[in-house]
Amino acid sequence: MSLAQGPSAAPADAAPRSDLPTYRALDDLEKSKFALGRQVFKRQWRDDHPAGMGQEAGIATHYNAGSCDDCHNDGARGRGPTGSGALPVALVMQLGSSSRISDPVGLGDPVYGRVLNTLASPGIPPEAKIEVHYVRVEGRYPDGIAWSLRRPRYVVSALAYGPLAGSTILRPRLAPAVYGTGLLEAARTLAVARPTDVQALFQWGMSENQQDGNRLRGRFGWQGKAVSLDEQTANAFSREMGLTTTDLPAVDCTPSQADCFAQGPTFKPAVADPLWDALLSFERLLGVPRAPEGIRADSAGRRLFERSGCARCHAPTLRLQTSAGVPSGFPREIHPYSDLQSHDMGTELDDRDVKGRIAHGLWRTAPLWGLGDAMRFGPEASFLHDARARNVEEAVLWHGGEARAARDRFCALSASQRSTLLRWLETL
């Protein structure tokens, strides 16, 4: 089955953490905001009004999860499917209205909106049931060692308001890690952020903080569609949790959904401003956890990473220094292993519409920091935007498009070199 020379899974330790790291020391005010923000992140919002939900303005009948934490375990990535069956909560089915990249916001499906909600208030059917079915894809490395991947196919049923539009794009997305995003945001705000990695420099120079055609609008989400943590968070409340905020006083209901839409717009947000502020502070300060003990950084792995051309996109270092120096509280440089640009990854990873037609898209280079931490989810550890990869090796094997050459160089390594590289990735 799976893969010779697979990475060494760290012991599964997915228990909630008592302490979460920040990337710098906090003063007392920041400490209390961080603690409150963490509570907001963990709060089960839907439990607050079990019966009345949907009867109150500002709260939608349909949702996917009651808390941020349901999808982003303590700020980490979500847990993926261990096999075919109903989608786990952290694998969200977004709906797209257009394959045009220049329509980054997208209007969603005309009836169901931007996210297919799999939960609803008592007495109301959810929008749909969604299952994933995996088909095995097999192949061999040039040295003859076999590999096997799983290709997803999605089955949407029990649609409460009739069929999806034929041109609606199914956009399965695993919840990525929240930690480190404050630093990624700073790398955008500080206009001179640039990778020190020589190979990445050229590329960065071409598109540093410019709208390089369609290539980059924002920085967050698997396709870099959200420009700020505020936008990403307001969207999550609105679309995945059915809650309004001052930033986004509307939920993801369309006029066809009478039971949801009857509540109308509201000027009193479901999420009060002080809680919103604390949540954003929590997100902005949350640091990247260290890889589990016992896995040692190995420079041979890093050399193989660079030699294979991985660092061309997964730029090891971004600098956060402006001409005026390093802003207070920020480290001088960060190591996200991402150029924060978007890339064509080949048709295998593209989304498809309801009729199965390919909707070509570009993907933000996934930051690789925290990969070791992700291994603690054991069989639920999942990689790539749709959680199809069960380990980092499978993630690399799915690379195509602009990353095809790097993938081929990885495959051409000897089995022990591949294993050295994969183990090193788990130290990040």
Ligand code: HEC
């Ligand atoms: C039902 C699951 C779910 C819930 C609940 C949820 N998220 Fe997410 N989150 C996702 C998915 C899926 C993405 C990726 C979106 C994309 O690629 O378009 C995401 C992306 C993010 C990102 C961007 C990370 C990055 O690297 O770009 C942040 C930050 C985030 N969520 C924060 C939150 C916060 C804060 C909450 C609570 C208000 C929340 N999320 C609730 C599923 C969820």
Ligand code: HEC
């Ligand atoms: C052309 C740019 C590019 C190159 C070169 C590249 N990658 Fe990636 N990588 C990406 C993008 C974009 C994604 C996210 C794709 C997706 O989710 O569909 C990604 C995802 C990953 C992931 C999964 C991360 C996660 O959070 O799930 C791993 C692991 C990874 N790459 C490792 C590598 C290695 C190792 C190499 C070299 C053999 C490499 N990549 C070369 C762009 C690149």
